[in-house]
Amino acid sequence: MSNEIVMPKLSDTMEEGKILRWLKHPGDAVHHGDALAEVETDKADMVMEAFDEGVLAEIRLKEGETAKVGTVIAILRPAGAGAEASAPNGGGSVEPKPAEVVSAETKEPEEATAIPSSGPRLAPIRAAGAARKRRGAEANGENRPPRSTPRAIGRSEAADEEPAEPAKGTIAGKVEPPPPEFHPALSAVRSAGPTAIPAPPARDLTVATPVSDVPAPSGEAGKLRASPLARRAAEEAGIDIAHIRGSGPDGRITKRDVDNFIREQQLFKFRRLIAPREGMPGTREELSKMRKTIAHRMAQSKREIPHFYVTVEVDMEEAVKLKRSLEATELFEEDITYNDIIVKATALALSRYTRMNASYEDDGIVIYPHINIGMAVAVEDGLIVPVIHECEHLTLPEIARAAHRLVNKAAHGGFTSEDLSGATFTISNMGMLNVEHFAAVIVPPQAGILAVSAIKDRPVVRNGQLAIGKTMMMTVACDHRIIDGVVGARFLNEVKRFLENPASLLV
Amino acid sequence: MDPARILRVAWMGVVDYAAALELQNALVAARTRDAVGDILLLLEHPHVYTLGRGADERFITRPTPEIPIHRVSRGGQVTYHGPGQLVGYPIIRLEGVERDVLRYLRKLEAAIIASLGRLGIEAARRAGMTGVWVGPRKIASIGVGIRRWTTLHGFALNVATDLAYFDAIVPCGIAGCQMTSIAREGRPDATVIDVAKLAAGAFAEEFGYSATEIVAADRLWSLLESAGGGCEARK
Numbered sequence: 124m125s126n127e128i129v130m131p132k133l134s135d136t137m138e139e140g141k142i143l144r145w146l147k148h149p150g151d152a153v154h155h156g157d158a159l160a161e162v163e164t165d166k167a168d169m170v171m172e173a174f175d176e177g178v179l180a181e182i183r184l185k186e187g188e189t190a191k192v193g194t195v196i197a198i199l200r201p202a203g204a205g206a207e208a209s210a211p212n213g214g215g216s217v218e219p220k221p222a223e224v225v226s227a228e229t230k231e232p233e234e235a236t237a238i239p240s241s242g243p244r245l246a247p248i249r250a251a252g253a254a255r256k257r258r259g260a261e262a263n264g265e266n267r268p269p270r271s272t273p274r275a276i277g278r279s280e281a282a283d284e285e286p287a288e289p290a291k292g293t294i295a296g297k298v299e300p301p302p303p304e305f306h307p308a309l310s311a312v313r314s315a316g317p318t319a320i321p322a323p324p325a326r327d328l329t330v331a332t333p334v335s336d337v338p339a340p341s342g343e344a345g346k347l348r349a350s351p352l353a354r355r356a357a358e359e360a361g362i363d364i365a366h367i368r369g370s371g372p373d374g375r376i377t378k379r380d381v382d383n384f385i386r387e388q389q390l391f392k393f394r395r396l397i398a399p400r401e402g403m404p405g406t407r408e409e410l411s412k413m414r415k416t417i418a419h420r421m422a423q424s425k426r427e428i429p430h431f432y433v434t435v436e437v438d439m440e441e442a443v444k445l446k447r448s449l450e451a452t453e454l455f456e457e458d459i460t461y462n463d464i465i466v467k468a469t470a471l472a473l474s475r476y477t478r479m480n481a482s483y484e485d486d487g488i489v490i491y492p493h494i495n496i497g498m499a500v501a502v503e504d505g506l507i508v509p510v511i512h513e514c515e516h517l518t519l520p521e522i523a524r525a526a527h528r529l530v531n532k533a534a535h536g537g538f539t540s541e542d543l544s545g546a547t548f549t550i551s552n553m554g555m556l557n558v559e560h561f562a563a564v565i566v567p568p569q570a571g572i573l574a575v576s577a578i579k580d581r582p583v584v585r586n587g588q589l590a591i592g593k594t595m596m597m598t599v600a601c602d603h604r605i606i607d608g609v610v611g612a613r614f615l616n617e618v619k620r621f622l623e624n625p626a627s628l629l630v
Numbered sequence: 631m632d633p634a635r636i637l638r639v640a641w642m643g644v645v646d647y648a649a650a651l652e653l654q655n656a657l658v659a660a661r662t663r664d665a666v667g668d669i670l671l672l673l674e675h676p677h678v679y680t681l682g683r684g685a686d687e688r689f690i691t692r693p694t695p696e697i698p699i700h701r702v703s704r705g706g707q708v709t710y711h712g713p714g715q716l717v718g719y720p721i722i723r724l725e726g727v728e729r730d731v732l733r734y735l736r737k738l739e740a741a742i743i744a745s746l747g748r749l750g751i752e753a754a755r756r757a758g759m760t761g762v763w764v765g766p767r768k769i770a771s772i773g774v775g776i777r778r779w780t781t782l783h784g785f786a787l788n789v790a791t792d793l794a795y796f797d798a799i800v801p802c803g804i805a806g807c808q809m810t811s812i813a814r815e816g817r818p819d820a821t822v823i824d825v826a827k828l829a830a831g832a833f834a835e836e837f838g839y840s841a842t843e844i845v846a847a848d849r850l851w852s853l854l855e856s857a858g859g860g861c862e863a864r865k
Contacts, residue, residue, distance in 0.1 A: 133776075134732035143683040161683060161703065166760040167731045168683050168704050169776040408846050 126175050128197040130190045133164055140164045141189040142196065147179045153199060160196075177201045349376035356381040413505040424567050428483075429603040432562045433611045437619045439578045439593045445625040457523035462498065462552050465575055466522050467628045468621035470494050470514035473548055476614040480547050482568040483604040497546030497566065498526070508566065509538065510546045519628050554578060560596040570602040571611070573618070595622075635668070637722075637839040639830040641823070642673035642847045647700055647711065650675065650719070653850070654782045657721040662778045668722035669845070670833055672826040675711035679799060682707055682773055692798040704773040704783040708799045714790035714811070716825045720833065724779045728837075735760055735772060737836050738785055742770045744832040745787070745825065751815045759804065762787075767810035768801065787829065788812065789822045 130140045143161040147153055157173045177199040184196035349357070349364050353376045357364040360381070367384045369376035410418060424430075442464055449459050473480045473494045482489045494515045497508035509529040511522060532538050551563040552575040563574040576596040583592030597618065601611040621627055642650070650673060660666045679690055681701045689708040690699065711717055724734060739755050742762045746753040746769065753770075756763050762770035770787040788811035796809040812820050834842045 134730040136730075136732045163683065164731055165735055166682075166704075166772050167735060167774045167776055169731060172778075 125180060125201070126177065126199040127195045128159065128173075128199055130184070130192050130194045130196050131162065131171055132192045133162070133167070133169055137164050137192055139189050139191045142184050142186050143168060144186055145182060146170070147173075149179055149182055151179050152202060153177055153179050173199070175199055348374055350378060352378040353381045356385075360385050411505065413502075413507075417505055420567060421564050424564050428565050428567060430562075430565060430600045431603050431608065431611065432598055432600050433608065433615050434560065434562075434596060434598040435615050435619050436581075437595045437597055437622050438583060439595045439622065442622050442625045443578070443593050445628075455520040455523065457520050457527055459519060459523050460526070461554060461578065462550075462575075463519060463523040463526055464622065464625060464628060465552065465573075465618075466496050466498070466511060466514065466526065466550060467517075467519045468618050468625075469548070469550060469573060470496060470517070470522075471621050471628070472614055472617035474515050475617060476610060478606055478610055479571050479599075479601070479614045481570045481605060483570065483602055484568065488605045491547040493547065495545050495547045497549040498529070499549060499551040499563075500530075507538070507543060508546055508549060509542050510544065512541075512545060549573070550575060554595070560598065562598045562600055565600050565602060570605055571614075572600050573615075574598045574600070635839045635841075637830075637834045637837070637842045638667060638669045638845045639834075639842050640669060640671050640845045640847050640850055641826055642671055644676060644713070645673045647675050647678040647680065647698070650717075651700075651702065654719055654721060657850075658777055658780050658782050661721050661723055661780045668720070668839070669850075670830060671719040671721065672830060673717050673719075674713060674715060674822055675717055677710075677712040677795065679708060679710055680704075689800040690798065691800060694798060697795075702775075702783070704775045707801075707804075709771045709773065709786060709801060710791075710795045710799060711786055712791060712795055714788070714792065714813075714822060716787045716789050716822050716829060717784070718787070718826075718829055718833070719784045720781050720837075722781050722837070724776070724781065729779050731774075731776060734776075734781065735774065738772055738774070738833075739770075741829065741833040741836040742785060742787055744836065745828040746812070748828050748832070749812060749817045749820055749825070751812060751817065764810055764815050767808045767815075769810050769812070769815065771801065787825060789820060789825045790818065 133140065141163045143163045145160045146158045147160070153159065153173045153176065155174055155176055158170045159173050159179075160171045162169050162171050178201075179197060180200040181198040182196070183198070184190050184194070190196060348369060349367075350371070353367075354364060356378050357367065357376075362381070362384065364376060364381070367376050367380050368374070370380050371377045439461075442461065446459060446461065446464065449455060473496075477490050478488065480491050480494055482491070493513045495510050495512045496514050497510045499506050499508050509532070511517070511525045511529070514522065517525065529538075529542060532542060546566065546569065548569055549563075549566050549572045551572060553561060554575055554577045556577070558576045559579075560576050561574050563572040565572045574597070576598075578593050578595045580591050581594045583590055583594060585592070597615065599611055599615045599618075645653070650671070653671070657666065657669055657671075661668070677697045679693075679697055679699045681687060681689075681699065682704050683701070685701070685707040687699075687708075693699070720738075724730075728734065736755070739760070739762050743753045743755070746762070746764075751764060751769075753762050753764050755761075760772050761768050762772075770785055772785045773783050775782045788809065790813040791809075791811045793809050793811060793814070801807045801809055812825060830842060
């Protein structure tokens with residue numbers, strides 16, 4: 124007695140469907156709930172799921188072919204003598220089914236899901252009324268199938284949890300051997316379903332309870348030192364329990380250890396998935412610790428430090444040539460970046476204009492003994508300011524090496540507190556962001572910050588002739604309590620002079 | 631419908647296609663076991679061409695080595711995603727009379743048409759050609775997957791998309807199909823985020839949600855965490 128599998132009616136208005144892919148092939152064993160084929164109608168792609176047991180005997184509609192709803196597309200033959208498809212929970216062949224189906228989904232999440240194929244025995248897909256009646260019956264406790272037993276659970280390999288209550292969702296339809304008129308895919312019609320509240324913790328406990336009630340198969344449990352609950356959770360999540368460290372007595376692995384392990388894995392995965400983002404309008408988000416620090420310090424800066432700004436345009440023609448010739452000759456081991464060149468020029472200027480390398484403090488000026496230049500670096504939702512210490516002693520390649528080391532740490536972590544503290548002056552370089560010009564906010568208690576913009580082709584006058592040159596805008600913000608415009612302007616012009624005569628930077 | 635149907639809406643920013651697919655699969659798995667509620671993901675993709683399961687690769691007439699191609703388990707032919715295009719992935723469970731694939735497609739179209747209406751753009755369906763059209767020009771593409779009556783994939787609405795990228799393909803397998811965008815249809819001022827807001831509202835209305843809840847993207851993982859581990863009780 125073979126069963127015909129027909130093109131399912133996925134919509135009231137659906138007339139025909141196309142087989143995109145057969146997920147089972149002639150000769151394959153088919154269990155209830157297995158993904159049989161992907162069916163396409165219009166712009167939708169659905170996975171057709173088996174709800175009968177047997178062996179796929181024949182495929183009548185090939186991949187890429189289209190057939191009218193109700194057309195026989197495949198034939199399912201019963202697997203063997205005792206394998207009655209709708210056998211209730213007693214039959215050994217029935218019990219493991221949910222596990223297999225669920226694991227199929229885990230391995231191939233794109234494919235394994237389910238719409239039922241309309242077999243001849245069953246009601247058409249739209250028989251929602253029947254399903255609702257069915258659900259009502261379940262709610263009343265009639266025909267309630269047994270909960271998953273430890274044995275079935277033990278066979279499960281998937282992350283999907285089997286629902287505790289049979290009425291929970293489509294999966295329940297597989298846990299439960301369907302009576303003839305019952306359509307598994309419709310068992311999910313449950314009014315409580317879509318209220319969109321994340322899984323209440325109680326559910327997990329509900330699932331767990333029946334298991335923990337059952338004595339563990341003692342030998343096995345002793346060897347692995349894990350509670351049956353933990354073992355089950357790990358198996359469901361597809362995790363080798365050997366990877367989990369136990370926190371219980373004698374290193375026994377508890378369900379909580381497994382949960383924590385899963386949580387950490389998911390946390391890691393999702394942090395990665397949701398990389399750069401913008402907030403959705405109309406939402407409030409709590410600030411991260413870093414964001415809070417930035418908020419407080421920048422507000423303090425603008426509240427307490429009277430900023431004034433000076434801007435110059437720097438002809439970078441020579442610096443560009445220098446960088447290229449250093450690249451060509453490989454004079455230094457380190458690649459020299461524009462940022463390194465700017466740090467070096469700034470350090471030289473700071474050594475001549477010491478008030479720029481100072482702090483206002485209780486009606487006094489503290490001049491720092493060293494020139495420690497911080498470089499603002501953007502990180503996810505914030506910035507950090509790694510510091511190159513004692514720049515007054517460093518040559519250009521030494522600065523490059525120090526910067527390179529810090530960039531590596533920024534990418535891979537591993538900053539020490541020294542790397543991030545002690546700056547006496549800061550450079551914010553947005554050259555790579557293609558900005559014309561910007562001004563930065565001083566990092567307290569420093570006296571100034573240099574904002575560096577992109578090098579661009581701009582008209583320049585050379586020897587009274589208009590030409591196209593490579594220029595860069597630079598703006599310094601100064602603390603007016605200790606620096607006046609003249610000093611700020613002279614300092615900035617000194618930086619400009621070094622950049623326009625970069626041979627001096629090699630000394 | 632249940633009076634307390636809530637749609638969670640997450641604005642994800644720019645998300646790589648493969649990562650978004652992974653996220654969708656995780657959400658679908660969680661949704662089918664009822665561990666999370668209905669969620670609408672709204673995002674932009676970096677440049678990518680995608681082919682539906684049944685699509686013919688020849689529809690990418692001029693492949694560009696820099697732009698990746700993904701074959702995905704949704705219906706439909708080839709399409710392009712990229713900056714300036716709002717992509718919406720509803721991960722919702724269809725219930726009762728909503729368990730009708732074509733009805734779902736029509737309602738997606740209706741939601742997009744309503745969003746465009748709020749921008750003063752008159753859009754419509756075209757018989758036998760799933761998607762949303764402004765006159766003969768296509769402004770939104772639709773391709774969905776349905777798994778245990780839970781939806782994935784969804785729609786791509788051109789806001790300020792560089793339409794030149796469609797020139798390298800035969801969009802949706804329709805030769806001579808002309809694409810358009812919200813910018814081209816007279817609203818160059820609309821941003822992807824503006825349109826995301828409109829689309830979230832229109833979607834919730836069309837699908838009969840009583841409320842929407844905006845979820846910060848980085849809260850999604852905690853939803854899934856509670857779905858997977860069930861360790862919420864101890865937090």
